[in-house]
Amino acid sequence: MALSGDKTVTLILVGVFGVLSEALMIFRLVMRKVRDQRFELGDYFTMFAIVSVMARSALTPVVLVWGNNNIKRPAPPMSEQEIYRRTIGSKLTLANRVIYNNYLWVQKGVVLLLLSRILASLPIAQRIIQVYWVVLVLTIAAVQVTTFIDCRPTYLYWQVEPDPGECISSNIQLITLVALNITTDAMLILLPMPWFLRIKRSWKERFQLMALFSLGLFLIAIAIIRLPSYAGATAQVNRNTWGSIEMFVAAFVANVPTLYTLRRRGPLSGSGSRSYGSYPSYAGRYARRQSGRFTSSNADDPHIMVTDTIHLSYSPGSSQMKKEPMRQSSDESLIHPQ
Template identity: 25%
Template sequence: MLGRILVATLVAFASVALAADLSGVNLGDVPQCGLLCIANTVAAKSSCSPTDFPCVCADTALTQELERCFATECSPRDALTTAKIAKDLCGAPARNIQLAVWLVPLINIILSTTFFILKLLSRVVLRQRFDIGDVALGISVGLTFPVLWVAFELVGYGLGQDVWNIPQDNITNILYLYWWAEIFYQAGLPLTRISILCFYLKVFPQRYIRWASIAFIVLNASDLIAFVVATVFQCYPIYGAWTFWDGSFEGHCNDIHLQGWVQAGINIALDILVITLPLPPLSRLTVSRQKKAQIMFMFSLGFFITIISIIRLKTLVVFANSINVSFDYVEPGLYSITEASVSIIIGCLPAVRALLRRVMPDLFASTRNLSVFSNGKPPKDEVSRQKFDRLEGTDTPP
């Protein structure tokens, strides 16, 4: 029985080798593990002849089985070489989404930077002091510019193309640049949330909001430190973060994908906490329905960040199981920069609204607020009125 199996395997192997030669593929370029995978998998899983490439290529389940065999039986470099030859034999089209790799970050960063400039202009026009929240948001904006540079560099190394269509050494460069981009991402999001929480401390006089804001600032600062450190030292030695892929790295790496899932889950939780914190007092404002709707809508836009975070979390499933790193890593990367940029825009909205309210008052015309709270009476002290006026951009300079 064993002899028959061996003979069948050798016959299939010879058939594949002959077919490869007839197809113009240099047999010396095909790793032996790849030839064995094709011969054995086709013989065991399909009724196709090993030399009938159109039949083999048309069977999606069979090609997926072949890819699994390449990944498990071959070294990473041999697996990519075999995959390249197999894709060429099947006439698979070369995919290229490199335009999105640099265009999406460019648009996002232009928009977020524009909103931040408008926020600073609002401070000048309304003669308001710059504060620590503005500094935190400014640093977050500054961290997006290296990401844009990384995006352009990644295009040069082939990000957006299938991994078997780029030089294999480019994979190391792609992973190295992703390592840097991930550090900027991990630092930027908590800083944006800290900026928003500093705004809450300026605007809302309620004690529970102030204490909660301080607590959430501490949580976000801890999140920043913990995950930046975890990202930098995800492998030991550090260079393993971008050299592990080909199996030559001798060291230790954390479960990078588990780390990504944990970080994404914490981000979503912190986003929800920060977004929902001011909604109860805002819902009790005794102002016109138009004004209340405008304010509630502005603050509720933060849920859009959560939606992006959840979609990004879904892409991490592909990210975790992919060997096609130069193509499958594009989507989670684009969601990351979009999440960071939208967070910055939302952090700027109150100041931008105040600026627009000053230069285009008719657009925001509505009945003057009577109270900050729901008791229907004018505020009992001037402090509450001033804090609410800051939200509207109508506070007078000190």
């Protein structure tokens, strides 16, 4: 079956962005080992995401070559072989949507796990993060349910003849996906900002941190472009094209902050673990060496302390700042000396 020019371009984009997404995530895992760090939950989420990209990259070419039942009506006469191929392509399209939805939410989980590490010792932030996990579970459940409810009965999703109707365009599913995708991305962007703004640091360093965790704005822009209100947004070629772009951007947003923390090897700490970077003190406040790590009280709120790994720590009173603060160790160092 000959491919049209648009399908050929889409097939190329699916392959290119699939390879780039996989390479970025594999690079994260490699860097984790290069830095002698054990895999954490976010890394296992990343492994699941890699498998998801591979699965989608394998299924999408079949859908593009064989087609599915989302075609202009009335459809021209089709042979039994073409009907069979379009039926298979339609089933793979449905499977692709489930894989794609899981992939996006797994990448959101990767971001939330990183934020959980950075804000690990801030009680208020941890309570918010717990709520976020509930929201992520509920929203992915809603997206997956709507994936299967546009057409009733379900077999209409892969029925080629007779005409299954307009339900195969899955407008409800796409609107639900876009709306909840935008909402959850915005939540993840906003979560760390109040604490980043309260850190007493140069505006350049604050901007670096906020920009690093604002990359999700690109995902929001892509999600808006995919709305059904745009011409051809529900066409299979457009869905696969923008879906491939969104998969790469999601991988970029989820993994670049961690890769940024892994980019430089620091000296061995006193406890034998590796420390990745430190920062200079500001406004006459000096960091002191504690258990192989630097700690300083250079946030506007005297109860918030910032370690050399940009791990925000909470101290219930300024009198306790002379003691060893209670905090979890973290390798996520986001700011280094100029």
